Amino acid sequence: MTTNYNLIGDVLGLKNIVDEYFDTLPYQYNRVHDAPLVNLEENGDNVTITALAPGSKIEDINLELIDTTLQMTINRPRDYENAQYIRRERYFGTFSKSVRIPFRVNPEKINAVLKDGVLSVTLEKSEDAKPRKISIQ
Amino acid sequence: MENKTINDRKQIGNKTIVPFVDIIEEKERFVLKADMPGVTKDNLNVSIDNNELTIHGKVDQTATKNQTYSEFALYDYKRSFVINKDIERKNIDASLDNGVLTLVLPKSEKSKPRKIEIRVAS
Numbered sequence: 263m264t265t266n267y268n269l270i271g272d273v274l275g276l277k278n279i280v281d282e283y284f285d286t287l288p289y290q291y292n293r294v295h296d297a298p299l300v301n302l303e304e305n306g307d308n309v310t311i312t313a314l315a316p317g318s319k320i321e322d323i324n325l326e327l328i329d330t331t332l333q334m335t336i337n338r339p340r341d342y343e344n345a346q347y348i349r350r351e352r353y354f355g356t357f358s359k360s361v362r363i364p365f366r367v368n369p370e371k372i373n374a375v376l377k378d379g380v381l382s383v384t385l386e387k388s389e390d391a392k393p394r395k396i397s398i399q
Numbered sequence: 400m401e402n403k404t405i406n407d408r409k410q411i412g413n414k415t416i417v418p419f420v421d422i423i424e425e426k427e428r429f430v431l432k433a434d435m436p437g438v439t440k441d442n443l444n445v446s447i448d449n450n451e452l453t454i455h456g457k458v459d460q461t462a463t464k465n466q467t468y469s470e471f472a473l474y475d476y477k478r479s480f481v482i483n484k485d486i487e488r489k490n491i492d493a494s495l496d497n498g499v500l501t502l503v504l505p506k507s508e509k510s511k512p513r514k515i516e517i518r519v520a521s
Contacts, residue, residue, distance in 0.1 A: 379498015
């Protein structure tokens with residue numbers, strides 16, 4: 263009888279053990295937080311930009327559309343000033359990021375929602391940027 | 400031959416990450432603040448088992464196919480803390496505001512700071 267070693271699987275298993283160890287460290291442990299983290303999602307004529315903004319209220323967030331660039335500034339005020347910290351991992355300050363939208367945007371149809379610390383901005387393609395069928399005479 | 404690799408573990412449940420946490424000590428209480436963006440009140444569970452306080456928040460992880468650029472992903476949050484008898488467990492207050500969980504853990508009477516009266520020696 264021969265023993266079958268699954269060499270590749272075992273090596274990948276070791277990788278997972280190491281990955282799991284680092285997963286138990288606080289999230290994004292080494293990241294520099296000078297800009298909000300964003301995701302971009304495209305759905306036909308819409309683009310949705312999601313950003314993490316835990317602890318920020320609506321009045322702390324400033325959104326500006328400059329031509330085809332969406333500029334987001336998220337302010338996160340410190341919730342304790344002179345406190346005796348036992349553990350301190352959270353980050354505060356002002357974070358801003360500009361995202362260039364790949365098309366011209368209809369300024370009337372921008373929808374921004376802040377829910378559970380996640381900001382999502384949906385922008386729609388402007389009418390004159392949408393493809394149109396040209397009829398041949 | 401049973402060939403069970405670590406890979407099987409990944410399939411059990413969602414991936415969890417550890418949230419950033421601040422703990423502040425005040426005179427009569429501890430305040431714990433955890434950043435958990437994406438968690439709703441209904442999906443958050445705070446429990447105490449023996450001396451272990453666990454916060455566990457679930458998020459909607461359904462990834463969208465149309466994502467063209469990504470800097471973050473939402474995962475479930477889980478973190479445990481060891482607490483001792485100095486905390487009044489019955490009066491722990493939890494609130495969730497804009498993705499930030501605040502736990503107020505009052506200190507028990509005997510661990511609060513107290514002023515010691517000085518009597519005049521006669």
